[in-house]
Amino acid sequence: MSSNISFTHENYSTLLNAFKETHEEANRLALSNNRVKGLNSWLENKVIQLEEELLNLKTDFESLEMIYNSSSCSCSEIVKVTNCKNCEVL
Helix, strand or coil: CHHHHHHHHHHHHHHHHHHHHHHHHHHHHHHHHHHHHHHHHHHHHHHHHHHHHHHHHHHHHHHHHHHHHHCCCCHHHCCCCCCCHHHHHC
16 A cells, blocks of 8 residues: 555656646746737737828828829929929929
8 A cells, every 4th residue: 555655646746747847838938928919019000000101101192193293384304394393392
């Protein structure tokens, strides 16, 4: 009967050590996961900002394009035109 107790104690120690190692690894992975989640969140916000900036720039470009197309100057020879404010902007 004493050999059964020793055997059970060895199994318990082995299982306890395996659990501790697994728990430590799980904690390391949780920290790593939190860092990656933070980076992902920052990148998602950056993408949203850049998309908004791109949309604003497209809108600005389209409005400049409309001004250019509706202007009375002939901007085909931009080098020769010096008084056209629209040409300078474009």
